[in-house]
Amino acid sequence: MTGPPTAGTRPDEVRRHNRTALLRRLHVGGPCTRAELAAELGLNRSTIKALVDGLAEGGLVVEQVSAKRLGAGRPSLLVLPQPRALWVLAVDVGVEQTTVAAVGFGGEVLGSRTWTLSRGASSVQDVVGKVALAARRLADRLGGSPVGAGVSVPGVVRRDGYVHEAPNLHWTGVHLGELLSTALRRPVLVGNDAELGALAEHTRGVARQAADMVFVSVDVGVGGGVISERAAVRGTGGSVGELGHMVVRPGGRSCYCGCRGCWETEVGEDALCRALSLPEGSARELVVSELRSLGEQPELALYRLREFTDWLALGLINVVNLLGPELVVLGDLLAELPPVIVDEVAEEVRQRSLVSRAVGGIRITTSSLGPEAKIIGAAELAFEQAL
Structure with a gap:
């Protein structure tokens, strides 16, 4: 009020x-x-x-x-x-695809363009050029100009768009916000993809009523977004939420960050592929199809994903003990997990997390926005300033 x-x-x-x-x-x-x-x-x-x-x-x-x-x-x-009277440009720069969307006042998606990428092989200049072209085509179609732009990137990024590091894109020290602002001829705000997933779920998704929540995202990598007392927690350099690089298995698999046994090596996309007996790097559609098939076979799902479930639960226990959220939202590929796996993980966290046992009431659920969370979050980032 x-x-x-x-x-x-x-x-x-x-x-x-x-x-x-x-x-x-x-x-x-x-x-x-x-x-x-x-x-x-x-x-x-x-x-x-x-x-x-x-x-x-x-x-x-x-x-x-x-x-x-x-x-x-x-x-x-x-x-x-009236959505077309006030709209923003939302961009999700992913590891394997990039989406540019026009999102209108009220949250309606007015149009979008998506193209696939070779994992780790997209140059900054190529991405900027394609985003600018897509933006021009959307503006021509809508007959106007966006009042702002928000961009989601899978990496450590400042709000002004300086990307410290985006390992899965092979980007380091990139002034993405500056490059896009020049190409689009308007200010651009940039955020970490999981941070913007949290913003989306908190604004329009399953976490609308939660004051404190954590969004955990598994795509190629693992990321996290944190909302505390209804405000995003980012840190000075935008580095809060690198949950994928908690070391959970000392001496485990090598991670590109230079450590061994990071949570990402145990629950990231490649780890999920291994758990499903699929080749690492399999198409996302194949991984999702396999998970949905297991959703219809609860006992088989528990058997095949037992080790994956254990590592996911272990990481979430650490997250809950550290951040004490009232809600944990599982996004991207985690949102496709069979319900029986989500229930198993939630029970493990309730039993083994000190914070959960002491405070009680901590919920774990899947994203209601699915793969759209990051593009919606990018739009909301732009609207925060435009409104």
Whole structure:
């Protein structure tokens, strides 16, 4: 709820604050009546009317009669965000594919373009060029320009877009944000892919009601995003969340980071392929198909994925003990795990985590956004500034 303005606040600052709160409510919460907006934002109806009228004049919203009647009298007007009036560019730079999407006010995907990549063989210049081309084509199709851009990258990255390291892309010391800003001719915000997965789930997914959550992502690598007290935890250089490089098996397999026995070597995509008796580097579609098949055979799933389940549980026990979230969301390939495996892992964490036993109520669930989480997170990163 919006609180009262502080002493000395200028009227234009109050209006801007209220307008931002209203835009944010419509963007995340969707259509609602003026009366609902007034109640949720703690503003009087005349203020809401002035704000909505201003947004309507600018084409950002339209009003229509709500099908829901609240007693006798005039019907309530429903305020609906107009996606094409305000849209951002969202980019997910993956290890094996990159997606560029136009996402409108309210979260609607207005269009997207995707292309495949050779693992670890994509140059920065090639990615920037293709993103710029895709952005131009989307803008031509929509007949306008994005008000911002957000980019997801699988690596250690600052918000200004400096990529310290993206090992699976073979990128080190890359000024990605600067290069994309020049190519797109607008400011670009960049975030770690798992961090943006957490943002997406917290804004639009299964973690909307959670104040503290951890998003654990398994694609080619393993990453993590952390939300604490409803705010993202990033660290000074954007390095919070490198969960894949916890050492869980000293003397285990070599990891590209230079260590042995990182969690990523035991639960990453290649480890999952080994557990499924598939060649390392198998197509994602094949891995997902195999997991879904096992989902229909619980006993076989428990047998074939026993060792994988043990390592996944061990890592999550460490994560829960360290961060104490109320919710852990499993994303990307982990979201495709058979339900019996997720249940087994959750039970292991409940029994073996000190924090879980002491606090109780810690939940482990799969992503509700699936493979779209990172592109949605990139869009929300851009909207945070645009709104």
